Amino acid sequence: MSSISEFAPAENVEAPRVKHASSGVAAIETIDLWRIYHLGSLEVAALQGVNLRIEQGSFVALKGRSGSGKTTLLNCVGGLDQPSRGQIRIMGEEIGGWSERKLTEWRRMQVGFIFQSFGLMPSLSAYENVELILRISGVKGKERHRRSVDALDLVGLTPWMDHRPFEMSGGQQQRVAIARSLVNEPKLILADEPTGELDSNTAQEILGLFRSIVRERNMTFLMVTHDSLVDEFVDEVLLLRDGQVVSTLDAQPEQTE
Ligand SMILES: Nc1ncnc2c1ncn2[C@@H]1O[C@H](COP(=O)(O)OP(=O)(O)OP(=O)(O)O)[C@@H](O)[C@H]1O
Numbered sequence: 001m002s003s004i005s006e007f008a009p010a011e012n013v014e015a016p017r018v019k020h021a022s023s024g025v026a027a028i029e030t031i032d033l034w035r036i037y038h039l040g041s042l043e044v045a046a047l048q049g050v051n052l053r054i055e056q057g058s059f060v061a062l063k064g065r066s067g068s069g070k071t072t073l074l075n076c077v078g079g080l081d082q083p084s085r086g087q088i089r090i091m092g093e094e095i096g097g098w099s100e101r102k103l104t105e106w107r108r109m110q111v112g113f114i115f116q117s118f119g120l121m122p123s124l125s126a127y128e129n130v131e132l133i134l135r136i137s138g139v140k141g142k143e144r145h146r147r148s149v150d151a152l153d154l155v156g157l158t159p160w161m162d163h164r165p166f167e168m169s170g171g172q173q174q175r176v177a178i179a180r181s182l183v184n185e186p187k188l189i190l191a192d193e194p195t196g197e198l199d200s201n202t203a204q205e206i207l208g209l210f211r212s213i214v215r216e217r218n219m220t221f222l223m224v225t226h227d228s229l230v231d232e233f234v235d236e237v238l239l240l241r242d243g244q245v246v247s248t249l250d251a252q253p254e255q256t257e
């Protein structure tokens, strides 16, 4: 795995960079990002000034203890939650300035989400679960079919296309969720503990699949994870602590749990 620890700033003063940067415009950049939740009179500062920079075409893991703000950060970057302060730039564009409509359109067309609990529709087959995303996006019949079949093929599920989620293993269900996140050919994939419910062999397979997809399609992939297996698959590991990105690391699991 590549390491950028030699370039990492000592403190959180400058955005960490992924080594194999290809252009001047980052896929994701956050600048002094804060998210404060209000629970009655209590304030919870889930993000406390996050600065990060993720280059296009990179596969990045986001680690940190439970409650360190990983999901909050992912949700803000995906436009599912709004930061209290600071900026998020996607391909150089500040998304805080986008209308709700533009944000929804961007999410639908250019971002793939993968969650720990697959989120599949139980009454639909693997094929129908994937195809549904294209229906929502208004893709026409033949094209919808071609792209759904291709996405399922990419994750090795062609023989399982007509199976419903309860007829598949956890790993197969996660593959359906991955196919679904890929079918729109997004530029960015955001995943929250996508291997959390998988055994280690299956998790390894899925991580290998992610890596090859990132390389083949030149996507950017940001993945929240607790999994120590990921270090050998990703380009970079970002460590979040108390709502801040504290470093970019090689594997140092004792600091993440
Ligand atoms: N909707 C919310 N309302 C209030 N507080 C919240 C909300 N969402 C998250 N928090 C708080 O923000 C902090 C960060 O939560 P977050 O879910 O981002 O952590 P995490 O790193 O994803 O943890 P885990 O590894 O357990 O999933 C926690 O203290 C949490 O209690």
Ligand SMILES: [Mg+2]
Pocket: 070, 071, 072
């Ligand atoms: Mg979380």
